[in-house]
Structures are given as C-alpha cells and as structure tokens.
Amino acid sequence: MSNSPEAIKNFPFPFQNDSYMYAVNIQPVTNQAIFDVDEHYHAEIKERDRILTEGKQGRYFAFPHMKVAQWDVVEIIMNDLANYYPESFSLTQNGDRWTWENKKLNLKDTFTFLDESTLPYEPFEYISRQVQEDIILLDQREGDLFMDAGILTFPASWSLGFDAGMRFEEFHGPVPRAHELGVFKKAKAFLMRVQIGKPWTRLNWTMTVNRRLDTSLDTYADWKDERNTVTLANCGAKVHLRVEVQRFVRLPRSNGLMFPIHTYMISLEELLTNRIWTRRLDQVLKNLPPDLVEYKGLSPYHETVLTWLSQFDLESELVSSSQVASSK
Numbered sequence: 001m002s003n004s005p006e007a008i009k010n011f012p013f014p015f016q017n018d019s020y021m022y023a024v025n026i027q028p029v030t031n032q033a034i035f036d037v038d039e040h041y042h043a044e045i046k047e048r049d050r051i052l053t054e055g056k057q058g059r060y061f062a063f064p065h066m067k068v069a070q071w072d073v074v075e076i077i078m079n080d081l082a083n084y085y086p087e088s089f090s091l092t093q094n095g096d097r098w099t100w101e102n103k104k105l106n107l108k109d110t111f112t113f114l115d116e117s118t119l120p121y122e123p124f125e126y127i128s129r130q131v132q133e134d135i136i137l138l139d140q141r142e143g144d145l146f147m148d149a150g151i152l153t154f155p156a157s158w159s160l161g162f163d164a165g166m167r168f169e170e171f172h173g174p175v176p177r178a179h180e181l182g183v184f185k186k187a188k189a190f191l192m193r194v195q196i197g198k199p200w201t202r203l204n205w206t207m208t209v210n211r212r213l214d215t216s217l218d219t220y221a222d223w224k225d226e227r228n229t230v231t232l233a234n235c236g237a238k239v240h241l242r243v244e245v246q247r248f249v250r251l252p253r254s255n256g257l258m259f260p261i262h263t264y265m266i267s268l269e270e271l272l273t274n275r276i277w278t279r280r281l282d283q284v285l286k287n288l289p290p291d292l293v294e295y296k297g298l299s300p301y302h303e304t305v306l307t308w309l310s311q312f313d314l315e316s317e318l319v320s321s322s323q324v325a326s327s328k
C-alpha cells in the first residue's frame with residue numbers, strides 16, 4: 001500500500017531541525033478535524049477488524065469506571081466526522097435517540113445515547129472500529145493520568161496489555177533521557193489542564209520495515225526478523241519513516257483525556273521526491289544519539305539507511321534548489 005502524490009505532499013514531516021531530541025512539542029488544534037479520514041481508510045479499518053477478530057487481548061480494554069468516558073468518545077467522534085466529512089458521515093440527534101450513518105462502511109444505526117444495550121459493541125469499541133486512529137483513554141485522578149481504556153491495533157513497539165492501568169510516568173518508563181530532561185513532568189502538568197473544546201496535538205516518529213502498522217510488542221516474534229532484511233538494494237522500498245499525529249482532547253462528562261494516535265508511513269523512495277525532507281532526515285539520523293537509535297529499534301538497519309542516503313547528492317541539490325527559488 002503506497003501513498004498518492006497528494007498524500008506524500010501532505011505527509012506530516014516531523015523535523016524542524018537537523019537534529020532531534022525529546023521536548024514538550026505540543027501545539028493547539030484550530031479549525032481542523034481531530035480525526036483524519038484519508039485514502040487508507042478502508043484498508044486500515046479492514047486491518048483493524050482482522051486484528052480484533054484474532055483476539056481482543058492486548059488490543060482493546062475499558063475498565064468499568066470508564067463507561068461515561070466511552071460515551072464522551074462516541075459524541076466527540078461522531079460530531080467531528082459529521083462536521084468535517086459530511087459527504088461520508090452524518091449524525092441526527094432526536095433527544096437521546098441518535099442515528100449515525102457511516103456511508104464509507106455502509107452502516108446506519110439508531111441507538112439511545114447512554115444506553116449500551118442499543119449498540120452492537122461497547123460504545124468505545126463501536127465507534128473506534130470506524131476510525132483509523134488508535135485511541136487511549138486516560139482517567140484523571142489523584143493528580144495523575146491513568147491508562148484505563150484503549151484500542152491499539154497499530155502500536156509503535158509497545159503493549160496495551162502491559163501498560164493497562166499504569167500512571168503517566170510509569171507507561172513512559174522505557175523512554176530514554178526524557179525523564180531526566182523533565183519532559184514527562186512538564187507534559188503531564190500541561191495535559192492535566194487541557195480544557196473542553198480546546199484540543200492539542202504533537203508528533204512522534206520512528207521507522208518501520210515493510211509498512212507494517214501492527215508492531216505490537218505482543219506480536220514481536222512475527223516482525224522482529226524483518227528488521228534484518230534491509231539491504232542497499234531494497235532499502236528505499238522497505239524502510240519507512242513512521243509518524244504519529246497525536247491529539248489530546250478533554251472529555252466533557254467524565255473529565256478524562258482522549259489520546260487518538262493516527263499513524264502515517266512514507267517509504268524512503270517516496271520521501272526522496274522531496275529532497276529537502278530527505279536531506280533533513282539524513283541529518284537527523286546521522287545526529288541521533290545511540291541510545292535513541294537503540295530505543296527506536298533502528299539498530300539493525302540504521303547504517304544501511306545512511307549508506308543508501310549517501311548515494312544522493314543532497315547538499316548540492318539543496319543549494320541548487322534554493323538558488324532556483326531565489327532567482328525567481
């Protein structure tokens with residue numbers, strides 16, 4: 001599954017500088033959808049369905065005290081999709097009788113808001129099966145954020161089952177350097193003050209071999225060896241820059257926090273159509289500290305990617321493209 005030229009153009013390229021280090025990189029979301037419906041919608045909904053059909057263990061859970069938060073999520077997602085993609089989604093509210101239509105999936109359901117028995121799944125599962133985003137729900141209590149519900153079919157190397165119920169600093173436990181830099185303390189203080197109707201966003205990135213969305217630690221045995229198959233000949237097609245667009249949304253009834261994660265991938269070959277991005281990725285990978293290379297799982301192919309990139313004259317192409325721009 002590759003990207004159209006339009007999708008490549010809109011790719012959320014994550015780097016502002018030639019080197020990368022963890023920081024509290026959170027921006028407001030204004031006049032923009034929270035959930036993105038893109039050209040991979042059908043393929044990704046199908047893949048999510050396949051994974052959930054294999055078993056929900058480690059893929060979906062919601063603690064009993066998250067019932068109200070589940071309905072918050074239903075309301076926010078339905079309104080967001082109906083507002084931003086009216087040709088595909090509509091919501092009709094008649095008191096607490098709601099009719100939801102998803103034309104993309106040929107689905108139309110009428111249900112009673114806050115009455116779970118009127119939906120085919122739990123409310124959170126019902127609606128999150130219709131978006132491309134993985135979603136984590138956090139309960140805010142005791143001055144902390146707890147991972148108390150989630151749907152996770154496309155994780156970048158972590159396990160929902162392992163993290164279930166953990167506090168913010170606990171589930172970030174394995175991340176190198178960021179604790180010492182105070183990033184998580186600051187980020188948590190910020191998140192706990194997110195207001196209703198004012199969502200925020202940040203980007204995270206890593207790399208993946210073979211455009212594999214499901215790199216869960218629970219299925220590690222299935223994909224770990226793929227990282228050893230990268231050669232100079234196949235590098236451009238196999239290695240992908242993987243970017244997560246994450247959102248932070250306050251839930252109005254439960255005061256929980258919703259954390260949707262949309263994963264975008266671009267192969268190095270596709271990225272090469274933008275030489276400025278390619279040069280920047282080259283610099284970031286050259287400057288990336290060894291513990292981050294290791295943590296992000298890049299060690300088996302990091303050197304091969306750098307050798308592959310070195311065949312392109314990225315510096316002089318950059319100079320000539322900026323000369324062209326300034327001579328116009």
Ligand code: HEM
Binds near residue numbers: 178183184202
């Ligand atoms: C509130 C919602 C959030 C949840 C549920 C969440 C969850 C996670 C999880 C599960 C991981 C993987 C850790 C592992 O290796 O096992 C992770 C990584 C990380 N998170 Fe968060 N996170 C959240 C918000 C944030 C925020 C606001 C920041 C701001 C700085 C942040 C920064 C990071 C960083 C830097 C990593 C390492 C990623 C990498 O290098 O690939 N997270 N997060």
